Amino acid sequence: MWETIAHDIVMPRPKSGTSLRARKASGLSVSLKSLAEHVGLSQAAVSLVINSSPGAKSIPHRTQELIRKAARELNYRPNHIARSLRQQRSYTIGVVVPEISEGYAALVMSGIEDHLLQEGYFYFVVSHRHRDELIQEYPLMLQQRAVEGLIAVDTAITSASQVPLVAVSGHRELPGVTNIVLDHALAATLAMEHLTKLGHRQIAFIKGQAFSSDTAIRWESVRNAAQALGVTINERIVGQLEGESSSPELGYVVTKKLLASGEPFTALFAFNDISAIGAIQALREGGRSIPQDVSVVGFDDIQSAAFQNPALTTVRQPLREMGMLAAETLLLRIAAPPGAEYPKEIVVQPELICRASTATAPSA
Amino acid sequence: MWETIAHDIVMPRPKSGTSLRARKASGLSVSLKSLAEHVGLSQAAVSLVINSSPGAKSIPHRTQELIRKAARELNYRPNHIARSLRQQRSYTIGVVVPEISEGYAALVMSGIEDHLLQEGYFYFVVSHRHRDELIQEYPLMLQQRAVEGLIAVDTAITSASQVPLVAVSGHRELPGVTNIVLDHALAATLAMEHLTKLGHRQIAFIKGQAFSSDTAIRWESVRNAAQALGVTINERIVGQLEGESSSPELGYVVTKKLLASGEPFTALFAFNDISAIGAIQALREGGRSIPQDVSVVGFDDIQSAAFQNPALTTVRQPLREMGMLAAETLLLRIAAPPGAEYPKEIVVQPELICRASTATAPSA
DNA sequence: AACAGCTACTAAATCGGTTTAGTATGCTAT
DNA sequence: ATAGCATACTAAACCGATTTAGTAGCTGTT
Structure with missing residues (x-):
């Protein structure tokens, strides 16, 4: 049947x-x-x-x-895959970021994309959300997918990679890595000069999270700038962001603590715009007007900084440019013969963007 | 020699x-x-x-x-490439967005990534920046790279694709496409009910750009909701965003025009949070306080909406969830036998997030 | 003794291109 | 007549895996 x-x-x-x-x-x-x-x-x-x-x-x-x-x-x-296999070239790179939906990473990626697609490259993105095992594993997974190079944004990759690696605000002085870094000394000087010219002496600070690669260097630069300008830093009004997310909430919490200390201050220099936004919220709730009572300076100049109320004065990192530079440098390193020289560090310049969140210090 | x-x-x-x-x-x-x-x-x-x-x-x-x-x-x-070639499976999908650095796309992508990586998939992202030839070309380039499926975010892809396609707020009723769409009727009703309950009758609107896939349906829903609530729409205080970028500047410009019309209004319902932020700026410059003189409602609930001053009342789109849903649906479609049934439309629910940018209407 | 059936593998095809080495043909120069 | 050379291609290896079909050796059964 x-x-x-x-x-x-x-x-x-x-x-x-x-x-x-x-x-x-x-x-x-x-x-x-x-x-x-x-x-x-x-x-x-x-x-x-x-x-x-x-x-x-x-x-x-x-x-x-x-x-x-x-x-x-x-x-x-x-068929691109067949071609890749035979040529041993994938025309693909990997980008590792803390979190793709953050304004910071998004801007850098936008710059990366600009340059890459133009050159016929595509890229994989992965967000590790500060989970250590992912920071370890993703670069390996990407290399298994035959990426020709890696860009790490604000991420300290520790596993040695077989392919060229460019770090944007990442680690420092690892063999095989090109670092794209901001001129932190200039950044700190720009902000501190701006505040001191407005008459501020009692300045509060919000440091970055311990895991953030920029935290240490930025703080050191701030201290140097303060010293050079004759400003003494009062450790009781120095706070630090805590927590792995990146929401204004973190800046809000720290600022509440700063206010609770009872120590007076007329200005606050935040680690980034996101925390500055939270800080402004907290300051307002504490009865301070911005910028009449307290001037606030942010860092990064993410897109929404200009549209805060008041518009945020901030130290601009050229994030898109840093992304483009990272992509450009990476492709050059990929094209270079193995063992060739490569730049260890590329320094980019910050810019002070004066908006409405800073003003002359209230007379004491 | x-x-x-x-x-x-x-x-x-x-x-x-x-x-x-x-x-x-x-x-x-x-x-x-x-x-x-x-x-x-x-x-x-x-x-x-x-x-x-x-x-x-x-x-x-x-x-x-x-x-x-x-x-x-x-x-x-x-070697993943060799495996892909042999198995005719790349475990890769393509994501097409207007601009990767925008809050909207970034949140959707974050959701997409969540689900994809968990399932062993990676993805390519491309931003077309509303350039038509790129909207045409990128899907083809992605298919050349053997993606198993495509997700289009807020983008009307017109070229038929060989692979399953899921659109988040994209086109409607194209063969082969699964649309993830918001319940626009509910969204409009939530916002309009909120405003009318607060006593607002003279409501201004900002429509989206003509090219945005949500513009038409959203506006229709608003008109229906207005009618159901007995609110008449005054066309002289209905503006429309113009320009391809997505910065608050666009909302600012439209709102300046609305103010210039001389027509009175006590509330404004913007097409999205970005334009609402610009609108608030313009209203303030026009001497109105928010929300005392004018209430403002945004749309989307992007991350910075909560940290505006005043915090923005907005209709929340569950963007991360929409991204996850898109990825999940796409992978199911990829796994399904060719020719199998697939969902044409998946509707997600908005939520009204009441914050500080709306208040009772000033008595006339 | 012959055969089936199982165990533990292997040879070789295949995916879809790229690339190297080679060959057939015709023409020119000696 | 024939070596030399350019022209216009082609055959086959190769990239690094996966996968199918098959085989050698052993055990157990009739």
């Missing part, structure tokens, strides 16, 4: 050698093999022409045109 | 068959072939064991352990 078992009947998947008609009908894209059969030439010839390889110079124009025309008509697009 | 031409001496790149020692020394990762040679078994056996394939069940435990141990020690990681 024969039974028709409907759910066992499966459309046979045509192999790559099958006729064009079959491939197209089944939704498969046109392969080099079928294209070659269609024009009656070898795969080699077609490949050489499609890629305008040096080897194609002996192929006459008429034949080249024939091939190109057929490729166009059949909408042939070389 | 023999000459030593130093710069022509090139390290020979060992082939995959070469000894382990050679591969590791030259920085190449360990291949299946070299691993197999190392343990004295065939590539097939090693592959079966590594992947725990059904075919490995006839291989005794001792041998399996031997293989696994060697793999661990040599830090063998299968």
